[in-house]
Amino acid sequence: xxxxxxxxxxxxxxAVTLPAQSALILAGAGSGKTRVLTTRIAWLIQTGQVSxxxxxxxxxxxxxxxxxxxxxxxMLPINTRGMWIGTFHGLCNRLLRAHxxxxxxxxxxxxxxxxxxxxxxxxxxxxxxxxxxKYPPRNLMYFINGAKDQGLRxxxxxxxxxxxxxxxxxxxxxxxxxxxxxxxxxxELLLRTYELLSRxxxxxxxxxxxxxxxxxxxxxxxNDLQYKWLKLMAGQRGAVFAVGxxxxxxxxxxxxxVGNMSAFEREFRVENLIKLEQNYRSHGHILDSANxxxxxxxxxxxxxxxxxxxxxxxxRIYEATSDLQEAQWxxxxxxxxxxxxASRSEIAVLYRSNAQSRVIEHALVAxxxxxxxxxxxxxxxxxEVKHAIAYLQLxxxxxxxxxxxxxxxxxxxxxxxxxxxxxxxxxxxxxxxxYAAVPYVAGKAxxxxxxxxxxxxxGRFETQHLPLPEMVQVVLDLSGLLKHYQTEKxxxxxxxxxxxxxxxATLFVSEEGFGIDAPALLGxxxxxxxxxxxxxxxxxxxxxxxxxxxxxxxxxxxxLSHASLEAGNNQAQAGEEALQLMTVHSAKxxxxxxxxxxxxxxxxxxxxxxxxxxxxxEEERRLMYVAITRAKKRLYMSFSQTRMLHGQTRYNMRxxxxxxxxxxALKWLSPKVQQHSWFANPKSAxxxxxxxxxxxxxxxxxxxxxxxxxxxxxxxxxxGEGVIVxxxxxxxxxxxxxxxxxxxxxLLDLSVxxxxxxx
DNA sequence: CGATACAAGCTTTTT
DNA sequence: GCTTGTATCG
Numbered sequence: 001x002x003x004x005x006x007x008x009x010x011x012x013x014x015a016v017t018l019p020a021q022s023a024l025i026l027a028g029a030g031s032g033k034t035r036v037l038t039t040r041i042a043w044l045i046q047t048g049q050v051s052x053x054x055x056x057x058x059x060x061x062x063x064x065x066x067x068x069x070x071x072x073x074x075m076l077p078i079n080t081r082g083m084w085i086g087t088f089h090g091l092c093n094r095l096l097r098a099h100x101x102x103x104x105x106x107x108x109x110x111x112x113x114x115x116x117x118x119x120x121x122x123x124x125x126x127x128x129x130x131x132x133x134k135y136p137p138r139n140l141m142y143f144i145n146g147a148k149d150q151g152l153r154x155x156x157x158x159x160x161x162x163x164x165x166x167x168x169x170x171x172x173x174x175x176x177x178x179x180x181x182x183x184x185x186x187x188e189l190l191l192r193t194y195e196l197l198s199r200x201x202x203x204x205x206x207x208x209x210x211x212x213x214x215x216x217x218x219x220x221x222x223n224d225l226q227y228k229w230l231k232l233m234a235g236q237r238g239a240v241f242a243v244g245x246x247x248x249x250x251x252x253x254x255x256x257x258v259g260n261m262s263a264f265e266r267e268f269r270v271e272n273l274i275k276l277e278q279n280y281r282s283h284g285h286i287l288d289s290a291n292x293x294x295x296x297x298x299x300x301x302x303x304x305x306x307x308x309x310x311x312x313x314x315x316r317i318y319e320a321t322s323d324l325q326e327a328q329w330x331x332x333x334x335x336x337x338x339x340x341x342a343s344r345s346e347i348a349v350l351y352r353s354n355a356q357s358r359v360i361e362h363a364l365v366a367x368x369x370x371x372x373x374x375x376x377x378x379x380x381x382x383x384e385v386k387h388a389i390a391y392l393q394l395x396x397x398x399x400x401x402x403x404x405x406x407x408x409x410x411x412x413x414x415x416x417x418x419x420x421x422x423x424x425x426x427x428x429x430x431x432x433x434x435y436a437a438v439p440y441v442a443g444k445a446x447x448x449x450x451x452x453x454x455x456x457x458x459g460r461f462e463t464q465h466l467p468l469p470e471m472v473q474v475v476l477d478l479s480g481l482l483k484h485y486q487t488e489k490x491x492x493x494x495x496x497x498x499x500x501x502x503x504x505a506t507l508f509v510s511e512e513g514f515g516i517d518a519p520a521l522l523g524x525x526x527x528x529x530x531x532x533x534x535x536x537x538x539x540x541x542x543x544x545x546x547x548x549x550x551x552x553x554x555x556x557x558x559x560l561s562h563a564s565l566e567a568g569n570n571q572a573q574a575g576e577e578a579l580q581l582m583t584v585h586s587a588k589x590x591x592x593x594x595x596x597x598x599x600x601x602x603x604x605x606x607x608x609x610x611x612x613x614x615x616x617x618e619e620e621r622r623l624m625y626v627a628i629t630r631a632k633k634r635l636y637m638s639f640s641q642t643r644m645l646h647g648q649t650r651y652n653m654r655x656x657x658x659x660x661x662x663x664x665a666l667k668w669l670s671p672k673v674q675q676h677s678w679f680a681n682p683k684s685a686x687x688x689x690x691x692x693x694x695x696x697x698x699x700x701x702x703x704x705x706x707x708x709x710x711x712x713x714x715x716x717x718x719x720g721e722g723v724i725v726x727x728x729x730x731x732x733x734x735x736x737x738x739x740x741x742x743x744x745x746x747l748l749d750l751s752v753x754x755x756x757x758x759x
Numbered sequence: 760c761g762a763t764a765c766a767a768g769c770t771t772t773t774t
Numbered sequence: 775g776c777t778t779g780t781a782t783c784g
Contacts, residue, residue: 060774062773062774088774089773090774111774114773186774189774221773251771253770254771254772352771353770354770354771355769355770355775358776375772409760412761414760416760564774565774566774567773584771585771585772604770609771610770610771619771623771646768647775647776
């Protein structure tokens with residue numbers, strides 16, 4: 001016990017040892033949040049207040065839940081694998097597998113990832129003859145997910161016009177299609193579980209009694225449904241220990257509701273609100289910058305980070321003439337950091353949007369600095385892996401039409417659009433899956449389809465008693481996927497990825513505790529061995545969704561869930577010591593010795609799409625706050641006068657966030673005010689497109705007489721500072737397009753407008 | 760049925 | 775500027 005609690009500061013200790021009531025922990029960046037969470041669990045168990053089985057710990061990412069289990073294993077001499085620690089989705093999957101009948105799902109229900117969901121929606125629109133120009137599939141997906149994230153079914157959604165009524169109707173049809181195919185999307189996992197527990201009192205009471213302590217990580221990221229889910233799980237007695245930071249709420253765009261924090265405080269009658277404000281990560285100037293910036297937000301629970309480390313170095317700010325030059329500068333600074341002994345993996349380059357990485361990557365390649373970009377394609381999302389998975393899905397649940405369509409003619413086996421049209425007609429006519437409709441197709445098409453059906457059924461028969469990895473290997477061969485890629489020129493990588501799937505299966509089997517006998521648990525027997533059956537007073541039999549997973553689902557079903565729920569690492573290039581490139585969003589939760597925040601320009605960061613709503617800019621500011629607080633020792637910020645975006649050169653003003661930082665913590669590397677001539681940069685115009693450059697230069701020379709230049713900084717009485725983006729006309733008729741940042745783009749008559757030069 | 764051409768789109772993202 | 779998705783040709 002002494003061991004467990006020593007090294008905690010006052011605030012942390014207070015949080016860890018709170019009584020068994022709901023509590024809210026406001027944990028600032030770098031304040032030891034995960035430590036408090038895991039120590040709390042360990043302390044509860046060690047002091048005998050709860051058994052490991054009485055703890056439910058919920059996170060958002062697999063990474064976070066793994067981290068929690070690892071740390072907990074180090075603190076306690078127990079097997080954490082059996083504990084209920086996981087993501088919202090992972091835990092719901094487990095519950096639904098155990099109670100699939102009550103939840104109204106087939107035992108082998110499968111999980112759609114976002115890709116699958118979108119294609120399912122496209123398929124629905126097509127079969128319903130809906131104009132996908134008028135009702136874009138993507139919008140329908142947002143609509144459906146948005147509704148589900150609020151806990152709303154189609155008939156709960158209010159629609160006030162025909163357009164929305166159509167969306168609601170399609171939402172309903174989409175749900176029907178999923179039900180027919182035995183598939184659920186991510187939001188459905190949560191909603192189904194929520195509905196299951198709302199509806200089924202004995203089941204609800206069972207879990208409510210079981211989980212006396214519920215701990216939630218990153219609480220600020222919960223959406224409405226997750227909040228309701230927690231409320232339901234906790235019941236009247238459960239103690240919810242919520243850890244979060246309202247200043248780091250950056251996922252409102254996908255349904256996260258920071259308001260859940262204050263709602264929680266109220267509705268869970270929180271008596272203990274503890275703030276963790278001691279920061280162990282960043283030096284003073286960096287922290288001051290973060291604090292000063294975030295103070296500009298209005299809706300905050302209120303928190304100020306402090307550090308014992310001194311001021312440290314000032315925040316370095318650099319103004320580049322072009323995005324190209326900004327990248328160049330990053331390379332130079334990185335080189336000198338490495339020269340001074342910095343480790344490449346301890347340096348991060350952050351940007352607001354992915355498109356910005358290209359210029360930087362270019363410069364890095366040219367200079368030979370190894371780097372790693374986060375956010376690329378993930379293992380289970382690769383086309384060839386998805387194909388292999390689709391074969392496995394069909395063997396486990398043949399009614400999954402998405403899987404069927406993905407591989408029915410891949411590798412090519414002569415089943416074209418015409419055959420499929422016949423098949424789809426038959427399926428629609430009888431209201432059955434494509435797989436089930438195959439016997440209804442006559443002629444040659446029917447025969448070819450029939451042989452595909454035999455392929456799947458043969459595969460299932462052949463592999464039914466094999467351990468999972470061997471099953472995967474057989475499917476790779478039988479499907480013809482390996483052969484297909486062998487004949488393809490660039491198939492080597494794909495074959496390697498496919499072979500990797502066998503390894504992934506092996507690893508999965510050993511990690512999740514599916515022993516060699518696991519296939520014996522397939523089918524209805526699975527429940528009989530769980531040994532956790534409960535009979536309630538009303539005689540309802542309940543099987544507790546207890547670990548190991550092997551007791552509630554077959555290895556194949558489990559592996560397929562795993563593939564959907566954990567798409568795998570998204571690090572592009574693994575291996576050596578490399579510079580870290582990522583969006584600010586993906587940097588959340590990470591820390592680095594040195595951090596570059598790049599592209600700090602009005603329109604980019606804060607992003608233009610966010611500027612319409614007030615709440616939008618506040619979220620951008622929180623995003624900036626997250627970015628700043630990633631840095632331990634050194635922080636750079638940069639912006640550029642010109643930037644290529646969507647194939648066009650844009651002239652941006654520096655971000656408003658610079659005006660919200662404490663001047664005394666900053667050091668401007670380039671003069672704060674500089675001549676804004678793009679002639680000054682020999683690379684920008686001349687080298688790239690000689691013709692274009694000549695044009696704009698002659699244009700510019702032509703405008704000399706008006707006294708204004710493209711790219712020049714100006715000030716307007718009403719609109720404030722802006723940049724001249726373009727000049728049209730000449731002499732007394734000259735008009736200028738001026739980007740006033742937060743006031744937008746204006747077209748002003750130069751002979752009339754009262755403009756001042758900003759030196 | 761497969762390969763190639765052109766148009767449209769384009770913040771952030773985990774599960 | 776580049777990627778993605780569909781339309782058309784062979």
